[in-house]
Amino acid sequence: MLRAMNVEHPGVRIRPIREEDRHAVLTLAHRLTEGVAEWRDPEAVVEAARQWLAGSLTPEGDRPGAVFVAETDDGVVGVVSVNTHQHFTGTVDAYVGELAVAPHAVRGGVGRQLMAAAETWARRQGVRHLTLETGAANTTARRFYAALGFREEAIRLTRTLDEGNA
Template sequence: MNEVRIRPACDDDLEGVLALAPRLAEGVAAWRDPEGAARAAREWLAGSLAAAEAQRGAVFVAVYGGDSQVVGVVSVQRQRHFTGAMDAYVGELAVHPRAVRTGVGRRLMAAAEDWARQQGLRHLTLETGAANTTARRFYAALGYLEEGVRLTRSLEPATSL
Protein backbone atom coordinates (compact mmCIF):
# COMPACT_ATOMS: atom_id res chain seq x y z
CA MET A 1 0.00 0.00 0.00
CA ASN A 2 1.31 3.48 -0.89
CA GLU A 3 2.21 6.08 1.71
CA VAL A 4 -0.78 8.08 2.95
CA ARG A 5 -0.63 11.86 2.63
CA ILE A 6 -2.83 14.17 4.69
CA ARG A 7 -3.44 17.55 3.09
CA PRO A 8 -6.04 20.33 3.02
CA ALA A 9 -8.96 19.54 0.75
CA CYS A 10 -9.15 21.27 -2.63
CA ASP A 11 -11.91 21.72 -5.21
CA ASP A 12 -10.86 18.53 -7.02
CA ASP A 13 -11.62 16.50 -3.88
CA LEU A 14 -15.37 17.25 -3.81
CA GLU A 15 -16.50 14.02 -5.47
CA GLY A 16 -14.19 11.85 -3.36
CA VAL A 17 -15.22 13.56 -0.13
CA LEU A 18 -18.94 13.24 -0.88
CA ALA A 19 -18.43 9.56 -1.77
CA LEU A 20 -17.51 8.99 1.90
CA ALA A 21 -20.88 10.31 3.13
CA PRO A 22 -22.44 6.83 3.60
CA ARG A 23 -19.71 6.05 6.15
CA LEU A 24 -21.09 8.87 8.32
CA ALA A 25 -24.54 7.26 8.33
CA GLU A 26 -23.22 4.04 9.88
CA GLY A 27 -24.16 3.52 13.50
CA VAL A 28 -27.21 5.78 13.37
CA ALA A 29 -29.97 4.71 15.76
CA ALA A 30 -32.16 1.91 14.40
CA TRP A 31 -35.33 4.05 14.52
CA ARG A 32 -33.79 6.77 12.32
CA ASP A 33 -34.14 6.88 8.53
CA PRO A 34 -30.85 5.61 7.03
CA GLU A 35 -31.47 7.44 3.73
CA GLY A 36 -32.12 10.65 5.65
CA ALA A 37 -28.87 10.11 7.57
CA ALA A 38 -26.89 9.61 4.34
CA ARG A 39 -28.51 12.71 2.80
CA ALA A 40 -27.66 14.75 5.91
CA ALA A 41 -24.07 13.46 5.80
CA ARG A 42 -23.63 14.70 2.22
CA GLU A 43 -25.01 18.10 3.26
CA TRP A 44 -22.67 18.24 6.28
CA LEU A 45 -19.65 17.47 4.14
CA ALA A 46 -20.64 20.02 1.49
CA GLY A 47 -21.18 22.60 4.24
CA SER A 48 -17.82 21.83 5.81
CA LEU A 49 -16.07 22.25 2.45
CA ALA A 50 -17.83 25.59 1.97
CA ALA A 51 -16.85 26.70 5.50
CA ALA A 52 -13.22 25.78 4.82
CA GLU A 53 -13.26 27.70 1.55
CA ALA A 54 -14.61 30.73 3.45
CA GLN A 55 -11.84 30.22 6.05
CA ARG A 56 -14.34 29.39 8.81
CA GLY A 57 -12.75 25.99 9.39
CA ALA A 58 -10.64 23.35 7.69
CA VAL A 59 -11.13 20.09 5.84
CA PHE A 60 -8.29 17.63 5.51
CA VAL A 61 -8.22 14.62 3.21
CA ALA A 62 -6.15 11.47 3.16
CA VAL A 63 -4.85 10.24 -0.20
CA TYR A 64 -2.41 7.46 -1.06
CA GLY A 65 0.91 8.67 -2.48
CA GLY A 66 0.44 10.14 -5.92
CA ASP A 67 -3.10 8.78 -6.11
CA SER A 68 -5.73 11.49 -5.99
CA GLN A 69 -8.46 9.18 -4.66
CA VAL A 70 -9.69 10.43 -1.29
CA VAL A 71 -9.64 7.62 1.30
CA GLY A 72 -10.46 9.75 4.33
CA VAL A 73 -11.75 13.15 5.39
CA VAL A 74 -12.02 15.18 8.56
CA SER A 75 -13.60 18.60 9.03
CA VAL A 76 -12.92 20.94 11.92
CA GLN A 77 -14.08 24.42 12.86
CA ARG A 78 -14.54 26.69 15.83
CA GLN A 79 -17.68 26.17 17.91
CA ARG A 80 -18.79 27.74 21.16
CA HIS A 81 -19.42 25.26 23.97
CA PHE A 82 -22.52 25.93 26.07
CA THR A 83 -20.23 27.07 28.90
CA GLY A 84 -19.02 29.90 26.70
CA ALA A 85 -15.60 28.42 25.91
CA MET A 86 -14.55 28.33 22.28
CA ASP A 87 -13.66 24.79 21.19
CA ALA A 88 -12.58 23.16 17.98
CA TYR A 89 -15.30 20.83 16.72
CA VAL A 90 -14.90 17.87 14.39
CA GLY A 91 -18.01 17.80 12.24
CA GLU A 92 -17.13 14.73 10.22
CA LEU A 93 -14.52 11.99 10.15
CA ALA A 94 -14.92 9.28 7.53
CA VAL A 95 -12.48 6.69 6.25
CA HIS A 96 -12.94 4.52 3.16
CA PRO A 97 -13.43 0.82 4.08
CA ARG A 98 -10.16 -0.14 2.34
CA ALA A 99 -8.26 2.29 4.60
CA VAL A 100 -9.86 1.33 7.92
CA ARG A 101 -7.37 0.20 10.59
CA THR A 102 -4.39 1.55 8.63
CA GLY A 103 -3.83 4.67 10.72
CA VAL A 104 -5.68 7.01 8.34
CA GLY A 105 -8.29 7.98 10.96
CA ARG A 106 -5.61 8.67 13.56
CA ARG A 107 -3.64 10.81 11.12
CA LEU A 108 -6.73 12.79 10.14
CA MET A 109 -7.60 13.40 13.80
CA ALA A 110 -4.00 14.51 14.41
CA ALA A 111 -4.42 17.05 11.58
CA ALA A 112 -7.63 18.35 13.20
CA GLU A 113 -5.86 18.59 16.57
CA ASP A 114 -2.93 20.47 15.01
CA TRP A 115 -5.36 22.91 13.37
CA ALA A 116 -7.09 23.46 16.74
CA ARG A 117 -3.79 24.15 18.48
CA GLN A 118 -2.82 26.63 15.75
CA GLN A 119 -6.12 28.41 16.45
CA GLY A 120 -5.19 28.64 20.13
CA LEU A 121 -8.05 26.36 21.18
CA ARG A 122 -7.81 24.15 24.26
CA HIS A 123 -10.37 21.43 23.46
CA LEU A 124 -11.41 19.41 20.44
CA THR A 125 -14.94 18.03 20.64
CA LEU A 126 -17.07 15.82 18.42
CA GLU A 127 -20.24 13.77 18.46
CA THR A 128 -20.99 10.25 17.31
CA GLY A 129 -23.94 7.94 17.60
CA ALA A 130 -24.38 5.92 20.77
CA ALA A 131 -24.82 2.82 18.60
CA ASN A 132 -21.54 3.49 16.76
CA THR A 133 -19.44 1.42 19.13
CA THR A 134 -16.55 1.16 16.69
CA ALA A 135 -16.21 4.95 16.52
CA ARG A 136 -16.64 5.31 20.28
CA ARG A 137 -13.81 2.81 20.90
CA PHE A 138 -11.63 4.59 18.32
CA TYR A 139 -12.10 7.98 19.97
CA ALA A 140 -11.57 6.53 23.46
CA ALA A 141 -8.28 5.00 22.26
CA LEU A 142 -7.22 8.50 21.16
CA GLY A 143 -7.97 9.88 24.64
CA TYR A 144 -11.41 11.40 24.03
CA LEU A 145 -13.79 11.35 26.99
CA GLU A 146 -17.57 11.15 26.73
CA GLU A 147 -19.02 14.45 27.89
CA GLY A 148 -22.73 14.26 27.18
CA VAL A 149 -25.51 11.78 26.49
CA ARG A 150 -28.44 12.42 24.17
CA LEU A 151 -31.66 10.60 25.05
CA THR A 152 -34.61 10.00 22.73
CA ARG A 153 -38.07 8.63 23.39
CA SER A 154 -40.53 7.67 20.69
CA LEU A 155 -43.87 9.47 20.92
CA GLU A 156 -45.51 7.14 18.42
CA PRO A 157 -48.24 4.89 19.77
CA ALA A 158 -47.02 1.37 20.54
CA THR A 159 -47.92 -1.10 17.83
CA SER A 160 -48.74 -4.72 18.41
CA LEU A 161 -47.11 -7.47 16.38
Protein backbone atom coordinates in the same frame (compact mmCIF):
# COMPACT_ATOMS: atom_id res chain seq x y z
CA MET B 1 -5.78 19.75 27.78
CA LEU B 2 -4.90 18.57 24.29
CA ARG B 3 -2.11 16.00 24.12
CA ALA B 4 -0.21 15.92 20.84
CA MET B 5 -0.87 12.97 18.54
CA ASN B 6 2.25 12.21 16.52
CA VAL B 7 1.14 9.78 13.86
CA GLU B 8 2.59 9.29 10.40
CA HIS B 9 2.05 6.42 8.01
CA PRO B 10 4.03 6.06 4.82
CA GLY B 11 2.01 6.53 1.68
CA VAL B 12 -0.71 8.65 3.34
CA ARG B 13 -0.61 12.39 2.78
CA ILE B 14 -2.85 14.79 4.68
CA ARG B 15 -3.69 18.05 2.91
CA PRO B 16 -6.41 20.71 2.77
CA ILE B 17 -9.43 19.76 0.70
CA ARG B 18 -9.71 20.97 -2.91
CA GLU B 19 -12.70 21.27 -5.23
CA GLU B 20 -11.46 18.35 -7.32
CA ASP B 21 -11.90 16.13 -4.22
CA ARG B 22 -15.70 16.61 -4.34
CA HIS B 23 -16.67 13.25 -5.86
CA ALA B 24 -14.27 11.21 -3.71
CA VAL B 25 -15.34 12.98 -0.52
CA LEU B 26 -19.06 12.62 -1.26
CA THR B 27 -18.63 8.87 -1.79
CA LEU B 28 -17.57 8.69 1.86
CA ALA B 29 -20.96 10.01 3.06
CA HIS B 30 -22.34 6.55 3.81
CA ARG B 31 -19.50 6.05 6.32
CA LEU B 32 -21.07 8.77 8.50
CA THR B 33 -24.25 6.74 8.98
CA GLU B 34 -22.69 3.98 11.08
CA GLY B 35 -24.06 3.78 14.59
CA VAL B 36 -27.08 5.98 13.88
CA ALA B 37 -30.17 4.98 15.87
CA GLU B 38 -32.42 2.46 14.13
CA TRP B 39 -35.44 4.76 14.39
CA ARG B 40 -33.77 7.36 12.14
CA ASP B 41 -34.47 7.27 8.40
CA PRO B 42 -31.32 5.81 6.78
CA GLU B 43 -31.87 7.70 3.51
CA ALA B 44 -32.25 10.99 5.41
CA VAL B 45 -29.05 10.22 7.31
CA VAL B 46 -27.10 9.63 4.08
CA GLU B 47 -28.51 12.82 2.55
CA ALA B 48 -27.61 14.83 5.67
CA ALA B 49 -24.08 13.37 5.55
CA ARG B 50 -23.78 14.34 1.88
CA GLN B 51 -24.92 17.88 2.71
CA TRP B 52 -22.40 18.16 5.56
CA LEU B 53 -19.60 17.00 3.30
CA ALA B 54 -20.74 19.19 0.39
CA GLY B 55 -20.77 22.15 2.78
CA SER B 56 -17.14 21.44 3.57
CA LEU B 57 -16.29 22.05 -0.09
CA THR B 58 -17.04 25.77 -0.02
CA PRO B 59 -14.06 27.89 -1.07
CA GLU B 60 -11.44 28.03 1.71
CA GLY B 61 -11.75 31.78 2.23
CA ASP B 62 -15.54 31.45 2.70
CA ARG B 63 -15.35 28.39 4.94
CA PRO B 64 -15.04 28.61 8.69
CA GLY B 65 -12.72 26.04 10.15
CA ALA B 66 -10.72 23.60 8.07
CA VAL B 67 -11.21 20.42 6.08
CA PHE B 68 -8.43 17.93 5.42
CA VAL B 69 -8.31 14.88 3.21
CA ALA B 70 -6.12 11.81 3.42
CA GLU B 71 -4.69 10.87 0.07
CA THR B 72 -2.77 7.82 -1.13
CA ASP B 73 -1.62 6.86 -4.59
CA ASP B 74 -5.15 5.45 -5.03
CA GLY B 75 -6.75 8.86 -4.34
CA VAL B 76 -8.72 10.33 -1.43
CA VAL B 77 -9.32 7.77 1.32
CA GLY B 78 -10.55 9.97 4.17
CA VAL B 79 -11.81 13.37 5.25
CA VAL B 80 -12.09 15.35 8.49
CA SER B 81 -13.68 18.72 9.14
CA VAL B 82 -12.94 20.86 12.18
CA ASN B 83 -14.29 24.19 13.33
CA THR B 84 -14.70 26.15 16.52
CA HIS B 85 -17.84 25.77 18.57
CA GLN B 86 -18.99 27.50 21.73
CA HIS B 87 -19.71 25.10 24.56
CA PHE B 88 -22.76 25.92 26.69
CA THR B 89 -20.39 27.02 29.46
CA GLY B 90 -19.13 29.78 27.17
CA THR B 91 -15.70 28.35 26.38
CA VAL B 92 -14.75 27.91 22.76
CA ASP B 93 -13.76 24.37 21.74
CA ALA B 94 -12.62 22.91 18.45
CA TYR B 95 -15.29 20.58 17.05
CA VAL B 96 -14.80 17.73 14.60
CA GLY B 97 -17.92 17.69 12.45
CA GLU B 98 -17.10 14.76 10.22
CA LEU B 99 -14.47 12.06 10.09
CA ALA B 100 -14.89 9.44 7.39
CA VAL B 101 -12.41 6.85 6.12
CA ALA B 102 -12.91 4.59 3.10
CA PRO B 103 -13.61 0.98 4.11
CA HIS B 104 -10.42 -0.34 2.46
CA ALA B 105 -8.31 2.18 4.42
CA VAL B 106 -9.76 1.49 7.88
CA ARG B 107 -7.21 0.37 10.48
CA GLY B 108 -4.38 1.74 8.37
CA GLY B 109 -3.77 4.86 10.45
CA VAL B 110 -5.72 7.19 8.17
CA GLY B 111 -8.23 8.17 10.86
CA ARG B 112 -5.44 8.85 13.34
CA GLN B 113 -3.59 11.06 10.85
CA LEU B 114 -6.75 13.00 10.03
CA MET B 115 -7.48 13.51 13.73
CA ALA B 116 -3.88 14.66 14.25
CA ALA B 117 -4.43 17.28 11.51
CA ALA B 118 -7.63 18.42 13.24
CA GLU B 119 -5.76 18.63 16.54
CA THR B 120 -2.95 20.67 14.99
CA TRP B 121 -5.52 23.07 13.55
CA ALA B 122 -7.23 23.30 16.96
CA ARG B 123 -3.96 24.06 18.73
CA ARG B 124 -3.32 26.89 16.27
CA GLN B 125 -6.70 28.35 17.21
CA GLY B 126 -5.60 28.41 20.85
CA VAL B 127 -8.48 26.28 22.13
CA ARG B 128 -8.18 23.88 25.03
CA HIS B 129 -10.54 21.08 23.98
CA LEU B 130 -11.23 19.09 20.83
CA THR B 131 -14.76 17.69 20.84
CA LEU B 132 -16.96 15.56 18.58
CA GLU B 133 -20.09 13.44 18.52
CA THR B 134 -20.71 9.93 17.27
CA GLY B 135 -23.59 7.48 17.32
CA ALA B 136 -24.14 5.70 20.63
CA ALA B 137 -24.28 2.38 18.78
CA ASN B 138 -21.06 3.08 16.87
CA THR B 139 -18.86 1.08 19.21
CA THR B 140 -16.00 0.93 16.73
CA ALA B 141 -15.80 4.74 16.55
CA ARG B 142 -16.22 5.08 20.30
CA ARG B 143 -13.29 2.70 20.91
CA PHE B 144 -11.21 4.57 18.30
CA TYR B 145 -11.83 7.94 19.95
CA ALA B 146 -11.20 6.53 23.42
CA ALA B 147 -7.85 5.19 22.20
CA LEU B 148 -7.02 8.76 21.11
CA GLY B 149 -7.75 10.06 24.61
CA PHE B 150 -11.33 11.29 24.14
CA ARG B 151 -13.67 10.91 27.12
CA GLU B 152 -17.45 10.84 27.02
CA GLU B 153 -18.92 14.12 28.24
CA ALA B 154 -22.64 14.01 27.48
CA ILE B 155 -25.30 11.45 26.65
CA ARG B 156 -28.17 12.36 24.32
CA LEU B 157 -31.46 10.60 25.07
CA THR B 158 -34.37 10.26 22.66
CA ARG B 159 -37.89 9.00 23.16
CA THR B 160 -40.05 8.17 20.16
CA LEU B 161 -43.44 9.79 20.48
CA ASP B 162 -46.27 7.79 18.98
CA GLU B 163 -50.03 7.74 19.41
CA GLY B 164 -49.82 5.34 22.36
CA ASN B 165 -47.64 7.38 24.71
CA ALA B 166 -49.05 10.88 24.35
